[in-house]
Amino acid sequence: MKELIVGIDLGTTNxxxxxDLDGEIKVIPIHGNPIMPSCVGIDSAxxxxxxxxxxxxxxxxxxxxxxxxxxxxxxDEKVKLGDKEFTPEEISSFILRELKQEGExxxxxxxxxxxxxxxxxxxxxxxxxxxxxxxxAGLEVVRILNEPTAAALAYGGGNADGETMLVYDLGxxxxxxxxxxxxxxxxxxxxxxxxxxxxxxxxxQLLVEHAVAAFKKAQGIDLxxxxxxxxxxxxxxxxxxxxxxxxxxxxxxEEYLDGERHLELELMRxxxxxxxxxxxxxxxxxxxxxxxxxxxxxxxxxxxxLVGGATRTPLVHRLLQNRLGLDPxxxxxxxxxxxxxxxxxxxxxxxxxxHSILVDITxxxxxxxxxxxxxGYRRVECFxxxxxxxPLPASKADLFTTCYDDQISxxxxxxxxxxxxxxxxxxxxxxxxxxxxxxxxxxxxxxxFDLDLNGMLKVTATEKATGLAKTVTMDTRGAHRLxxxxxxxxxxxxxxxxxxxxxxxxxxxxxxHAQLATAKDLRKRAEGLLQKNISSEDAAELRKLLQESxxxxxxxxxxxxxxxxxxxxxxxxxx
Ligand code: ADP
Ligand code: MG
Numbered sequence: 095m096k097e098l099i100v101g102i103d104l105g106t107t108n109x110x111x112x113x114d115l116d117g118e119i120k121v122i123p124i125h126g127n128p129i130m131p132s133c134v135g136i137d138s139a140x141x142x143x144x145x146x147x148x149x150x151x152x153x154x155x156x157x158x159x160x161x162x163x164x165x166x167x168x169x170d171e172k173v174k175l176g177d178k179e180f181t182p183e184e185i186s187s188f189i190l191r192e193l194k195q196e197g198e199x200x201x202x203x204x205x206x207x208x209x210x211x212x213x214x215x216x217x218x219x220x221x222x223x224x225x226x227x228x229x230x231a232g233l234e235v236v237r238i239l240n241e242p243t244a245a246a247l248a249y250g251g252g253n254a255d256g257e258t259m260l261v262y263d264l265g266x267x268x269x270x271x272x273x274x275x276x277x278x279x280x281x282x283x284x285x286x287x288x289x290x291x292x293x294x295x296x297x298x299q300l301l302v303e304h305a306v307a308a309f310k311k312a313q314g315i316d317l318x319x320x321x322x323x324x325x326x327x328x329x330x331x332x333x334x335x336x337x338x339x340x341x342x343x344x345x346x347x348e349e350y351l352d353g354e355r356h357l358e359l360e361l362m363r364x365x366x367x368x369x370x371x372x373x374x375x376x377x378x379x380x381x382x383x384x385x386x387x388x389x390x391x392x393x394x395x396x397x398x399x400l401v402g403g404a405t406r407t408p409l410v411h412r413l414l415q416n417r418l419g420l421d422p423x424x425x426x427x428x429x430x431x432x433x434x435x436x437x438x439x440x441x442x443x444x445x446x447x448x449h450s451i452l453v454d455i456t457x458x459x460x461x462x463x464x465x466x467x468x469x470g471y472r473r474v475e476c477f478x479x480x481x482x483x484x485p486l487p488a489s490k491a492d493l494f495t496t497c498y499d500d501q502i503s504x505x506x507x508x509x510x511x512x513x514x515x516x517x518x519x520x521x522x523x524x525x526x527x528x529x530x531x532x533x534x535x536x537x538x539x540x541x542x543f544d545l546d547l548n549g550m551l552k553v554t555a556t557e558k559a560t561g562l563a564k565t566v567t568m569d570t571r572g573a574h575r576l577x578x579x580x581x582x583x584x585x586x587x588x589x590x591x592x593x594x595x596x597x598x599x600x601x602x603x604x605x606x607h608a609q610l611a612t613a614k615d616l617r618k619r620a621e622g623l624l625q626k627n628i629s630s631e632d633a634a635e636l637r638k639l640l641q642e643s644x645x646x647x648x649x650x651x652x653x654x655x656x657x658x659x660x661x662x663x664x665x666x667x668x669x
Pocket of ligand 2: 106
């Protein structure tokens with residue numbers, strides 16, 4: 095049997111273990127889950143418990159449970175567990191031993207050697223402590239690897255010489271950002287900055303404060319003194335925070351929170367993002383610091399990799415894109431990437447030649463059409479719900495509002511493609527939702543996209559106030575299928591055989607592609623004119639036609655009349 099060298103991410107909040115099996119990187123489940131809380135405890139019978147079981151007793155028995163031991167690595171500080179005291183190395187060794195034993199059980203093979211990762215900023219003492227923890231767990235630690243290096247390895251770094259990458263790692267309690275370069279096949283951390291007290295826990299804490307304030311306002315009770323309730327709230331808020339990464343709003347319900355009264359709290363993603371923005375700004379300052387230490391600017395970076403569970407927060411992606419123009423990579427699970435990279439290193443040391451990490455992602459962005467203001471007129475734009483490179487299956491939602499008073503219906507569209515203009519993307523499907531409440535403009539509608547591994551997209555629109563909902567499942571591979579259907583019909587029209595499956599989409603109308611091409615051309619010319627010095631009346635007329643034509647395009651309507659009107663006006667204005 096081949097020698098195995100496993101890769102272990104010994105994290106502050108969570109730990110993971112992975113292994114290179116004949117060139118394929120596999121994450122080994124621990125107690126049935128790929129992620130194990132880095133939590134150690136003593137149960138009521140005095141037995142040592144590690145992982146989720148220890149995490150579960152945190153509220154009931156905080157004095158018998160240890161969290162975040164990684165922060166103490168390399169210090170002499172001891173921690174109490176039940177009536178005994180332990181060094182940080184000993185506590186860490188319990189975590190490593192659990193990973194080793196579960197790994198052995200799962201692989202049905204003994205594990206003797208490991209690569210263990212540490213933050214780039216760890217000093218010699220902290221690295222030694224980690225090594226010692228491994229040995230106490232019965233592991234030969236063949237290498238202590240920097241976490242950002244592991245992330246770069248997972249993304250295939252090391253193959254392209256001269257590559258400069260950025261690793262943005264936002265975990266539970268710590269944030270690091272590192273500049274990593276590849277020279278002569280060697281991956282090196284050029285600069286690393288961070289904040290050892292900034293991470294998902296802080297986001298939870300802000301939500302806890304928000305909930306405490308809401309409870310005080312509603313019930314007149316201050317929960318600040320009640321430690322047990324605060325811990326319970328923290329668990330609830332951490333779950334709500336995770337859901338806010340995929341949904342635009344969540345409701346938190348905690349019954350008998352203070353023993354008598356319930357908490358019912360609605361959280362909007364937009365409000366949450368406002369709460370955490372100052373902390374996110376801090377991460378960007380660190381990022382700039384790292385770049386300037388390495389004497390680089392954002393344009394020198396070829397790849398930005400997202401690491402750590404908290405990078406699932408959509409605001410992280412948006413800030414990196416909007417503020418720095420960087421398009422982050424997130425197709426490898428941010429919770430598992432460090433362990434996977436460590437397994438790649440383990441594989442290299444064990445003599446494995448090939449290392450592949452298989453991920454199922456969507457190569458396209460899926461958006462919905464919305465009305466948006468552009469150069470002073472309204473046009474239909476594509477608003478991304480599931481960005482490209484998102485791992486599958488994916489389930490994401492966003493919140494939209496109606497444009498007009500008493501708007502009782504909305505058209506929901508789904509597009510595939512990267513452009514903001516619907517006409518440049520592929521229409522996957524559309525449907526009407528009727529019977530919305532007759533209320534002023536601004537009625538909230540949640541659009542939910544569920545994309546599975548087979549390319550089926552389930553689109554659900556829900557009126558938030560009433561729960562009125564409609565779901566339509568669309569086949570995203572339709573773009574190709576339609577082409578085949580059209581080809582069949584073309585052939586059929588020549589040889590006189592019945593056509594393919596009938597469907598009413600515009601893409602199948604023989605002249606639709608030509609109409610669309612004409613519309614695109616006319617619209618470009620019109621937008622060009624709007625930038626020039628034309629009278630306000632002409633501009634208004636042009637904007638009106640642009641808007642009408644955009645709406646027609648988004649509904650896949652016949653474009654003949656719109657094209658004609660636009661062409662006439664352009665003829666008159668361009669002279
Ligand atoms: P560490 O490296 O510190 O062990 P992890 O990388 O495991 O930490 O990240 C843990 C943090 O990620 C926690 O704060 C957790 O709440 C957060 N997290 C996990 N999943 C999500 C999610 N879907 N959205 C937002 N935060 C998340
Ligand atoms: Mg981590």
